[in-house]
Amino acid sequence: MKVRKLTGTIGAELSEVSLAGCSAETAKAVQEALFEHGVVVLRDQNLSHEDHIAFAEHWGQIDVNRFFTPVPDFPQIAEVRTTPDQKTVIGGGWHTDHSYDPAPAMASILVARDLPAFGGDTCFASQTAAYDRLSPGLKETLENLSAWHSDGSFATGDPELKVRRDNTGVASLHPVVIRHPQTGQKALYVNGDFTTHFDGWSVDESAPLLQYLYRYCTQPAFCCRVSYAPCTVVIWDNRLVQHYAVADYQGQARLMNRITVEGQPLTA
Numbered sequence: 001m002k003v004r005k006l007t008g009t010i011g012a013e014l015s016e017v018s019l020a021g022c023s024a025e026t027a028k029a030v031q032e033a034l035f036e037h038g039v040v041v042l043r044d045q046n047l048s049h050e051d052h053i054a055f056a057e058h059w060g061q062i063d064v065n066r067f068f069t070p071v072p073d074f075p076q077i078a079e080v081r082t083t084p085d086q087k088t089v090i091g092g093g094w095h096t097d098h099s100y101d102p103a104p105a106m107a108s109i110l111v112a113r114d115l116p117a118f119g120g121d122t123c124f125a126s127q128t129a130a131y132d133r134l135s136p137g138l139k140e141t142l143e144n145l146s147a148w149h150s151d152g153s154f155a156t157g158d159p160e161l162k163v164r165r166d167n168t169g170v171a172s173l174h175p176v177v178i179r180h181p182q183t184g185q186k187a188l189y190v191n192g193d194f195t196t197h198f199d200g201w202s203v204d205e206s207a208p209l210l211q212y213l214y215r216y217c218t219q220p221a222f223c224c225r226v227s228y229a230p231c232t233v234v235i236w237d238n239r240l241v242q243h244y245a246v247a248d249y250q251g252q253a254r255l256m257n258r259i260t261v262e263g264q265p266l267t268a
């Protein structure tokens with residue numbers, strides 16, 4: 001397997017590796033690259049739905065998303081579908097998948113199925129790089145905070161609404177600075193789609209610092225941008241990166257298949 005870094009801070013393209021029917025050793029090597037780079041891109045992968053599931057199961061249990069329509073006959077695989085008449089795009093805000101769950105998803109494994117003629121890239125931002133470059137003073141403040149994450153924006157069925165203030169859906173509390181469960185790297189863990197407020201602070205009190213962190217932690221120096229081609233597979237670690245689906249292909253259809261692999265409760 002060859003590894004080519006996409007930027008100095010985040011992302012790598014893996015080549016000379018095939019995920020379909022791969023061995024446990026290969027799956028482990030891909031996972032190690034994922035933990036090092038936060039997001040990995042694999043081109044020209046011929047993955048059937050069965051292959052997609054089999055690869056994910058090398059890493060753990062599949063976390064079935066309760067908000068997406070599944071692929072017919074494959075409940076483990078979510079369809080991330082945009083239709084030509086849709087005005088907003090799912091994922092069109094910086095976020096980490098499933099951060100509202102008590103044990104947020106470890107990895108998301110996305111397979112490109114039908115692509116628009118242009119557009120529809122995904123941006124990723126390294127939250128380990130973001131943490132590393134904070135001042136010692138703000139690091140110390142954030143390390144003593146936890147924040148609530150809520151699925152309210154999905155539960156309302158209104159994708160225009162990014163954050164609900166009244167927590168009617170599932171809400172979970174996580175440290176603002178987490179340690180990656182496998183590597184121990186520290187990462188910033190708040191996101192604009194699901195984080196509502198710091199524990200012990202009001203929503204209004206939390207908003208200025210959260211807004212600052214959202215701007216700070218998604219600046220270009222921490223980011224890479226991935227363009228899809230047919231048979232591209234992109235895998236990201238939800239504890240290490242945030243992602244953003246670029247909504248620049250209105251009027252065109254796009255279909256991706258996504259499997260999320262279960263994670264574990266996050267600790268400081």
Ligand SMILES: [Fe+2]
Pocket residue numbers: 091095096097243
């Ligand atoms: Fe997402």
